[in-house]
Structures are given as C-alpha cells and as structure tokens.
Amino acid sequence: MTATPDVDILVIGAGQAGLSVGYHLRRLGLRPEQDFLIVDHSPAAGGAWQFRWPSLTLSTVNRVHDLPGMSFEETLPAGSDNAQAATAVPHYFELYEKRFDLRVHRPISVTVVCDRATAATCPNQQVDGLLHAELKPGATVRTRGLVNATGTWDKPFIPYYRGAETFAGRQLHAHDYRAATEFEGKHVVVVGAGITAVQLLDEISQVTTTTWVTRREPVFRTAQFAPEDGRAAVAMVEDRVRRGLPPGSVVSVTGLPEDARVRAMRARGALDRRPMFDHIEPDGIRWADGGFQRADVILWATGFRSALDHLAPLRLRGPGGGITMGGRLATRVESDPRIHLIGYGPSASTIGANRAGRAAAVELTSYLGIPTHPNRPED
Template identity: 60%
Template sequence: WPSLKLSTVNRIHDLPGMQFSEGVDTDAAEVEASVAVPRYFAAYEEAFGLPVYRPVKVAVVCERGGRFRIETDRGNFSARGVINATGTWETAYVPEYPGAGRFGGRQLHTKDYRTAEEFAGRHVIVVGGGISAIQLLDEVSRVTTTTWVTRRPPEFRAGPFTEERGRAAVAMVEDRVRRGLPPNSVVSVTGLPVTPAVEAMRARGVLNRLPMFDEILEDGVSWPDGTVLRADVILWCTGFRSSLDHLAPLMPGEPGGGITMTGKLATQVAKDPRVHLVGYGPSASTIGANRAGAAAAKELVASLGLA
C-alpha cells in the first residue's frame, strides 16, 4: 500500500553480490516500499544481466515425457526442474464467520487498503495480529475510532530486528516444515517490534486489543458473551494463501491440506523433488527467500547433474 515506507518494514535483505543501498537511497526513509523494492530488483537484474521475461502468465505446469511442460501466454517451455516463487499476494485470506454476508458496512483486506482518510468518521474493526495489522491500525486510528481484534494475545519484541534474529526466526519455522508440520505464522516467531510508533499507539490506547468475535451482524459484530460492537468497516489483516493453482497437475493437495516437503530441504516437494517452492513458510521473508533460493538452486544443479 502507498503508505508502507522503508522506515516501517522489518528489513529488506541484500541479494547476493549487491547491497540494497546500492540500488536504493536507504537514507530516504519515506521512500515507498512498493517503489524501492522493484527499483532494487531492477538494478540487480541489470547489474548481473539476468534474462527475466515479463510479463508472463503461467497457466499450468505438467509432466510430459519425464520433463516439465510450462504453458504460458508467451509460449510453452520445457524444463527438467522448477523453482516456484509466485508468492501469495494474489490470494488474500479472509476467514469465514457467521453473518459475513449480511454485514451492511464495508469489508476489505490488507491487499485492498490504500489510505486511512477514506475511513474518516467511521468506526473500523482491524482484525489480525501481524505487523501489517499494527501498521494499518496506527494509520486508521489517527483519523477515526478503531477496535483491534486478534485470535491470540499479541507478543511484542523489544530491540531491533537484526539479521541474527531473522536467521533464528527462519530456522524455527524451517524446523517445523522439515518435520512435516504446518509452518507457524512469521509473527509467531519474530514477535511484533516495539517501535516508537507502537509506543505512541500504546499511549493513545489504540493497542487495547479484544479477542475474536464469533458472529458478524448487519451493523457490527458480537461475542459469545452477548457483547455487541457497532462498526462501519471490518479491515481483515489476516494474511494470504499460496498461489499454486498452476501446479495442480503435479501436486494435488494432501487430504488434510497443504503440500508435504521432503525434509531434506524445506522447499523441496515430497511428491516430486524436482519442484521447489520458495517464498512460503520459512522462506516467506526476504532473508529466508534469499537463503532458500540459493539452496534450492544448488540442489537442483547437483541432482540434475548440471554442475
């Protein structure tokens, strides 16, 4: 969203061989993250002469004669291995709650958010316990009244988010994936950073959080004890789900949902080890994706005899 600045993101990890500051003026804290990150990636592609094709829409990936056939809107490709890094931004997740369809106000997701000013004069319920929820709660609470709702009590973390902390967080999530368990959310292992903005929110009483409601009404929400809260807007900061429909022929989901990894690498798909999923679970952050992408590439080069 436009108001997400470099000063409010956790950290953009350097790509191999080129520091983030080489592609972006990191001293300009008010640079929009949506501008700075693509600018850095573009500078990286140019510096290393990477042949990136865009825009390309992949319709489906399937197996043909022992190789992968990738069908796109710019022609078909054949490959011996696939590293999928399509991310999650296209698949916003909004949990189902009774009464959601009858709510007379506005419901939107983080993905749809633009500016806080559009909510002036309306009471906004912000749902979610992640960093995005905190940032949007801060912005919206400056122009109107808000209520913060989360499933679990939030855990705040003092001190800067260092590279060491980032690696430790990635390792914790990766350990669960290697053991065949669903990954926890990123914030469950990183905690919420206590920034000056968070301290100011505390002082304003904005962080007085409530547990999740259990029903949505025409003009608000209600809790099991009968408490009712009137609201005009519900802002769902509830994360995203993987965008992997194009891989469906290769890996139908498990009976309980999700995709099982090999355990050798947290990116390697058990049903077809030639496929790696980078940018999910432990590799959802820039530091995690950096390390996981390198490991996946090395594994494919070795296993396919390309070295």
C-alpha cells in the same frame, strides 16, 4: 524416451526469491533463456513491493534485505528514509535484473503445471517425461526442473465468520489497502495480530475510531530482535514443512516489536485489543458474550497463503494439507525432487529467500545433472 526440453530450469516469479535463484544459476554458469528461463506475472520489476500502499516508506517497512551480489543502499539517493517502498524497492530490483542480465519475461502468468502422471488433468500436454508449464498468453514451456517463487501476495486470506455476507459496510483485505484517509468518519474494525495489522491500525487510528480484534493475545517484544530469535522462528517453520505440515506463523515465536510507534498507539488507546468476535451482523460485529460493536469497515489483516494453485495437478500436498519438504534448506519437494519451492515455509522471509535461492540452484542443477561452470556474473 524423454523429449528435448525448451529449458532445463523454469523459474516462476521474479520477486526476491526468483531473482536470487536467477543470480545463483548465473554464478553456476547457466545461460538465461537457453539453460533457464524466468517468467513473472507482474507488469514491471519489483515483485509484490510495487503493489504496497503508498504510506509504506523505507522508514516504516521491515528491513529490505539485499539481494546477493548487489547492495540495496547503493541504489538509494541520500535522505531516502521517507521514500515510498513501492517505488524504491522495484527500482532496486530493476537495476538488479539489468546488472546480472536475468532477462525476466513479463507479464506472463503460469496457469498450470503438469507432468506425465497428470495427463488426464492437463489434456494439452504430451507424455514425455517433462514438466509442462502452460502460460498466459498462450504458450507452453517444457522443462526438466522447476523453481516456484510465486510468494504469497496474490493469495490474501480472509477467514470465514458467520454473517460475513450480510455486512452492509465495506470489507477489504490488507492486500487492497491504500490510505487511512479513505476511512475518515467511519468506525474501522482491524482484524489480525501481525506486524501489518499493527501498522495499518496505527495509521487508521490517527484519523478515525477503531477496534482491534485478534484470535490470540498479542505478545510484544521489548528486547531487541537477536539473530537467535530469527533462527528459532525459521527452525519452527522448517520443522513443520519437513514433516509435511502447513507452515505456521512466525509472529508466534518472534512477537511484535515494542517501538516508539507502538508506545504512542498504546498511549492513545489504539492497542486496546478485543478477542475475536463470534459473528458479523449487517451493521457490526457481535461477540459470544452478546457484546456488540457498530462498524462501517472490516479490515482483514489476516495474512496470505502460498500462491501454489497452478501446481495443483502435480498433487504435491499430503493428507494434512502441507507439502513435505527436504533438502539443505527445505526447498525441495520430497515427492518430486525436480521441483523446489521458495517462499514456502522457512524461505518466506526476504533473507530466507536469498539463502534458499542458492540452495535451490545448487541442488536442482546437481539433481538434473546439468554441467556447471561456476563464475561470477559480469558487473
């Protein structure tokens, strides 16, 4: 017999995705801390935005999409284009949490989630038909359903290349980047072909010498990014996760925007891209043809992976390393419909997270048979 849960739905993460889920659960009439609970490991509101580098301003960041029910613009003072994203966006999230009374509990990390099929992996849990989320600091939440919205920021990815451990200079991921000025007088190798790589390459190449290295030839988009381009990118990723494959790169479909900043970089030679090196040596990198580049710093702008380690005992991944997803917007784990993932696959973008938040809230409450009373949260 199933035991009584602490809450019907546990939401892990309070970034764009988690707050969107909370909003839609409130609209369905669920009560925070009684019917659902949101926990977040960050010290304050703002998701990953609060950890972005200081030079990332609202004028340089990719568009910040509004959370449902409240405009980002209404929280900004006049002339705020140069405001730091790491300040402005968390302020918006904080006001949003208060307006819709989401009652996020932080800082709380979920270390592991178990169920009755994994009792041997999680010896502290009871076999009672519920999902058990073990929290840090020490507590356990028993829940009937789970929405995982942990995103990717806490899972920076650095590929291994032979000799990396011998490098005498500094290696860091874009996750840990703060300012270009710390690299003055050093030669920096920037690795990666995404928007973040280009942004950081732009900043660093203005204060010191750089080498840009990518696995594939970057494709720049001169035409304006149209809605159909976004839909094509999302459809590609959605198709992969519905087939149980790991999500692919969206940049391969959308390309990199050719704006004034990129044209300036091209003019000063910062976009003279080199192919991926063969291995790393103590004082630089060496290509397969024998060519060598001395380097003091290797900056890996090589993306992130979904932060899902705490779900490992549930054995959600298939043989190919991906998680087979279903539901209207591919947020539902096919092998366990009690679990929805937002920020995985097509819902990884901010606008995708908004749409997925509603889909997950509606589908999960329906699957669990939770009575809903649709309403608009009070402003």
